[in-house]
Amino acid sequence: MALPDESLPAAPAIGAMLQDLGTRIRVLRRERNLTLERLGELSGLSVGIVSQIERGKGNPSFATLAQLAHGLDIPVGRLLHVAEQRRSPVVRRGERRRLDGHGLGNDDGGQYELLTPDFTGALEVVWVETPPGYDTSATPYKHNGEEFGLVIEGRVVVHVDGVAHDLGVGDSIRYDSSVPHWYSNPGPEVCRAVWVITPPTW
Template sequence: MASEEGNGLPTASMLHAIGAKIRTMRKERGLTVERLSELSGVSTGIVSQVERGKANPSFSTMVQLAHGLGISVARLFDGDDHRSPVVRKFERRRIDGHGLAEGDGGLYELLTPDLNGALEATWVETPPGYDSSETPYRHNGEEFGLILSGAKDVYLDGVRHHLEAGDSIRYASTIPHWYVNSGDETCVAVWVITPPTW
């Protein structure tokens, strides 16, 4: 375990910060702990311990994890205190593998600066014919959705709720839920989830 600052060793707070950064970057890339383990050559147990700030990894392990994430090791030690609370449209990070079917045709972009806060906000575009009924979602937390254009059917435990531009919905994420765009135009929506699902 990390010792106190001043003796040259990392402090517990630094290990927690680095672990949280690794977890955030992993989730932003749509990677599971197991997949990051494969890409980095670091065991799943160590990856999990590092993300939770429970391990004091060697520099070699940090290099391996950075390689698995496709970043320089220096990025793991950069402070985020200067990060702006604003996310510009051109700066949005695309979310892939967000518990979604691969190549499902939808576009998902993170509207919050990161996933370290109490909520996750996502820009969602789903094309006509989009249907996630084969893989219903169910997780802890609560969700809120606002339809900006087009229409979307939100199914909550099999009950259909048809939403059009300007309509919104809130529900417990513990209810099995899925989405269908049965219209003839792309649906654009903003979805807010708390806590972040990554």
């Protein structure tokens, strides 16, 4: 589905980003042995639009990128942040990207900051702060990959496939994230933890 802004010329800075985006999509498509026609079928887009984006000539909307990501079977974040592959590998504390609510489909009360420079690597690392009473039991998570968590301050209970794991300062956990899992903070203070997810899911 072509959206009106996909035919608009891009400014020079945006043009370079769109070229990077197109190259990334083409590499991902070829890694999966997909033709333009097949990617078009999987994403619900015309061959012309896919080809235009790969050549850096289009200015795709978020909805179009989401369709392409679905066709490539990757998180849309891998496409959205492709231009950031050239940034420094260092993430300064005051420059962390806030992820509150993004990728979760809701605002669950937690605060999330990305500790890795972008979403293009094999894993993502997130700083998570959850207030007392935090509870995501209403929306358990389930996605491919693995997760690892390390509690820095406070307490968190990680529920994995119906089993509750109560973690305090210095405790850590690793689990298969393809089984249902959710989190709660039953303590009286904010819990601060580092969470590692592979592959990136935000």
